[in-house]
Amino acid sequence: MKRPRFSLAAGALAAALCATLVTGCSSIADVPSEVGGVFQSIVRDITDPVTVAEAREQRHESLVPAVSDESLVTPGTLTVGLQATGTAPLVIAGDDGGYRGIDVDTAYALADQLGLGSVEFVPVQSVAEGVETCDVVMGAEADETGCTVVGSYAQSALGVFSATEVAAVPVTAADLAGATIGVQAGSVSQVALVGLDLGVVEQDFTNLNEAFEALSAGTVNYVICDAYAGAYLATSYTGVSFAGTIDTPLTVGIAVAADAAELLGSVQAALDEIQTNGVAAIGKSRWVGDFPALTEATVVTGLPDPQEEAEKDEEADNEGADANSEGADDSEGGTLIGTAVGVDDAEDPEEPDALLAP
Numbered sequence: 147m148k149r150p151r152f153s154l155a156a157g158a159l160a161a162a163l164c165a166t167l168v169t170g171c172s173s174i175a176d177v178p179s180e181v182g183g184v185f186q187s188i189v190r191d192i193t194d195p196v197t198v199a200e201a202r203e204q205r206h207e208s209l210v211p212a213v214s215d216e217s218l219v220t221p222g223t224l225t226v227g228l229q230a231t232g233t234a235p236l237v238i239a240g241d242d243g244g245y246r247g248i249d250v251d252t253a254y255a256l257a258d259q260l261g262l263g264s265v266e267f268v269p270v271q272s273v274a275e276g277v278e279t280c281d282v283v284m285g286a287e288a289d290e291t292g293c294t295v296v297g298s299y300a301q302s303a304l305g306v307f308s309a310t311e312v313a314a315v316p317v318t319a320a321d322l323a324g325a326t327i328g329v330q331a332g333s334v335s336q337v338a339l340v341g342l343d344l345g346v347v348e349q350d351f352t353n354l355n356e357a358f359e360a361l362s363a364g365t366v367n368y369v370i371c372d373a374y375a376g377a378y379l380a381t382s383y384t385g386v387s388f389a390g391t392i393d394t395p396l397t398v399g400i401a402v403a404a405d406a407a408e409l410l411g412s413v414q415a416a417l418d419e420i421q422t423n424g425v426a427a428i429g430k431s432r433w434v435g436d437f438p439a440l441t442e443a444t445v446v447t448g449l450p451d452p453q454e455e456a457e458k459d460e461e462a463d464n465e466g467a468d469a470n471s472e473g474a475d476d477s478e479g480g481t482l483i484g485t486a487v488g489v490d491d492a493e494d495p496e497e498p499d500a501l502l503a504p
Contacts, residue, residue: 148362148382211261213412219281223264224257227276227283227401230269235378235433236285236300236398248374249284251429252299252420256282256400259416259425277403282413286401294404297417298397299426301440304335305373306389307380309361315438316390319448322346325367328357335370338392342449354379361386377434388437392449395440 215221228237228245238247245267257265270276276283277293286295287302306317323345329336331350339348349366351357354376357369362383369376373391380386400417402410420426430437438444 148359148384209258209261209263212416213260213262213409217281217406217409217412218262219279220264220266222262223266224253224260224262224282225266225268225280226253227268227270227273227280229273229276229283229285230271232285233372233375235374248300248430248433251432252400252426253282253284255420255425255429256413256416259420260412273401277401281402281406281409283401286399288397288399290401292404293401294410295399295401296410296414297399297421299400299417299421299430300374300398301395302398303373303391303395303440303444304338304370304393305376305391305440306446307358307361307369307371307376308387308389309364309367310385311387312389315388316444316446319344319446319450321389322368322446326365328360328366328369330354330357330371333371335372339370342392344449358383358386373440374434374437377437381433381435390446391440391444392446394442394445 211222219225226249228249232247232249234247236247236249237245239245250267253267254265257263268276268280270280270283273283273286273290274292283293285300286293288295288298306322308317324347326347326349327339328349328351329339330353336348336350339346349360351360354369354371357366357371358376358379360366361369362385368389370392373388373395377388380388400413402413417426
């Protein structure tokens with residue numbers, strides 16, 4: 147069942163306030179200190195006639211830069227590169243030419259922590275290109291060359307999402323065996339599922355929205371897709387839950403030019419601070435809810451070792467080549483996945499999972 151997208155943080159706060167008022171608090175002054183400050187701030191935001199623009203201006207006037215203008219592309223501004231390959235919920239391009247998403251919220255929080263009153267977003271084709279023209283580039287994996295990657299505000303992995311709440315994360319390979327699993331046709335996720343040889347029934351979809359509709363309706367048991375894209379969609383459906391990843395997650399951080407020593411130190415300190423004080427987590431929760439950090443501990447247990455599977459595939463290819471002259475392949479038009487046959491039209495296994503904003 148699809149549900150409206152809403153702010154989990156705001157929902158939790160509202161619940162806390164309602165509970166407090168029901169138990170006898172009759173005024174703002176009676177609200178406990180741990181929620182009172184936030185509540186009073188919300189009331190002020192609603193009742194104070196100061197506009198958003200004026201509030202931002204007041205905020206900017208109080209900022210104290212933590213990095214010199216000489217270290218920035220544009221004085222007083224954090225110039226942020228957003229990769230053209232970025233997808234929801236990390237980067238979402240709006241019809242108005244603007245951007246939103248986890249990368250954007252993290253960049254704004256980073257700029258505030260650096261004491262910079264302005265942020266400019268620039269689309270870049272790659273991290274290497276971006277660090278030459280921008281102060282920072284979002285969405286960089288740790289093994290990027292020609293730059294230094296700072297911190298980890300997200301992770302990259304293929305996630306498993308269940309039609310029902312799971313008892314514990316991650317689930318096991320035995321839980322997946324025999325299940326009907328939805329994937330986007332022609333995606334990296336489909337190729338990965340085929341390679342696991344789990345004995346599942348594969349069901350292909352044109353895009354992830356269709357896959358999650360089927361997951362919510364119970365016509366598939368699981369969906370495998372980009373973990374963050376799945377978490378983004380999962381917040382719109384009642385009962386859909388994260389069940390683990392099928393590969394080891396890679397960290398996603400912020401790239402800075404290797405020779406930008408002052409900026410590098412300032413960005414590292416600022417990112418550490420917004421992750422410690424919870425600002426980064428609040429920004430992330432707007433898009434993926436209470437989604438956990440992905441680590442080796444979230445990988446589905448009992449999966450076959452990728453190296454062993456690669457060796458088996460190589461042996462099978464060699465045997466198939468030897469037998470080619472002996473008979474035709476009667477599995478044409480489908481790929482054997484354990485005990486099920488599914489259409490394999492993955493012409494470009496590097497194509498990311500398609501996602502339509504819910």
